[in-house]
Amino acid sequence: MGRPTILVTGGTGFLGSEIVKALVETNDYKVIALDINPPSLGTKTYPHVTYIRANILQPSELTKMFQETKPTIIVHSAGLVPAGNARYNCTKEERERVLEVNVSGTRNVVEAAKEVGVRGLVYTSSFTVVTDDLEEDFRNVNESAPTGRAGLVYGQSKTAAEELVLSSNTPSFHTVALRPSVIFGPADPTCIPVLHSCIPFTTPFIIGTGTNLADFIYVSNCADAHVLAVRNLLTAGTAAGEAFFISNGEPVAFRDFCVAVWKEFGHVPPVQVRIPKSLAWGLGAVAEWVSWVVGGTTTLSRGSVKDATAVRYVSMQKARRVLGYQPRVGLSEGVKITCEHFKRRYGSRPMASSGEFGC
Template structure:
């Protein structure tokens, strides 16, 4: 198949691009950053290079910034568009950029797909478009709800846009939860979520080691210990996206999520163990006023996620289960060993 991707130089997009090329597909990667495009090409196996086509453009521009000549050359030949590119920020002061990229960019890609007469449009969203709810179904969520941040709202708006084009081509929405590294290698290209916390632990450990002796009192780390976090390896997400090529049903949403998410306490115990940093104490949020200035810095990478960390969300994923079954693909089982591989990050980039 001939496949057009946005976000192909990002964490998920790169892994999906490599997998599609390995399976013999021809990939047209829409990129705006020349340096990242070269890095993507450098990661592609020699015998797959001739099937990777770089298209220079920008999703914030009409038709993704592609020229009329390029559009004409691709018209009628693209089997599927994977729209992965997005702007991830929980800072509501960045509303303009969030809307421009996540909503406006999706609209531009939908119009491009319409112009190219594509057969399928796959939109990679997020499992967290449900707002304050604690139960998520594989259906469009109403926009008339309270969202935790503007990022969530723009992703929900984009989903509604995608379904508005259902008369022009097959549309599907894939909702990954919190994406972590590869389940087998631990490889990840991310500094967000879990990786910001890992980095915080590493920096604090080094700071304490430089002092030469551990303080008598353990460093406090604020944690909603009982809540579970829906961590899912990137290879599980890629498996689901590839399975969709042949088995996704029109106007269907798929939750690429973890059936048995670990609790915060379980994750942080593994963190302490794998990073060999035991001089830390998990404390409940009601003890935040006890934090020293140094502990406040230690906890800073986690503060933006507190709204998510304090609750366990159940994601219905019956559609995704059926998709994997039809494709004859085994979902990734997020075991303790998998989490240890992710955290230890021996192959983290």
């Protein structure tokens, strides 16, 4: 019997390309990268990986591609992440687009996979299925925490898609959902560019206590978890039908993470000014109103204040126990590698952040 074939949707995107790399490095699988976009300039490609352009919003296109390539397991990492203020105050059109890509696109992948006899599917969900409830703090939260309470469209879309994936689990079609925390790394489309955009204008301001803990995950660690999930579905199958939180396992004060990133770019806040959370929330409301009046956008909003002051970290006990997951790249090392990449790529130019179809 030949090597299993693993197809990665979103395979040329930020996370997807890292999953492709991790799969290739095992030398255990034939790998296919499927994406609506070709590999971007600077994205490493591999001679033995098959690159296919296809749209997850086109069911017939997906079925045709799956029939032709006959994947054993599909890793579904394609998705759309609302960037900037759209995370908190998206338009009707932005909301519909996120739901279309993340929910309808996932449904199309699942249905096409089942139709052509794929053995299993690993889904890139998100810890936002729980943590996008901005009214609550989440300390060392585990998989028993209820979903369905997300107040933001991204968490809502990931919740609906995750439920669809896990409810499709059968003895002949095994599914698993991974819930990474905030992903960062080289070519990161959102996290590091957003923090970089704060230099030097907002870095002196500490909102709230500045001690609230947050969770992050370096992109190669996230990719490793996907490879472990693939391996589990092909062997023991003990992960089938289950969801798993994954992170770097190093909760850090959100402010400290920001400062660590800024220092890598040679910026140290000259002063520190504490702003009570209630005052910042009020200023966020004003900023939203002004941006609505003038038709612009704002980085300060009630939602961003809640995000910046919330406690958000997860337990990885289940992932360690069932998948054997263990982060290989530490948080500090990951920050250095990531910022060095951006300094080489952009120099002193600003980094624009955007949501990514195929992340």
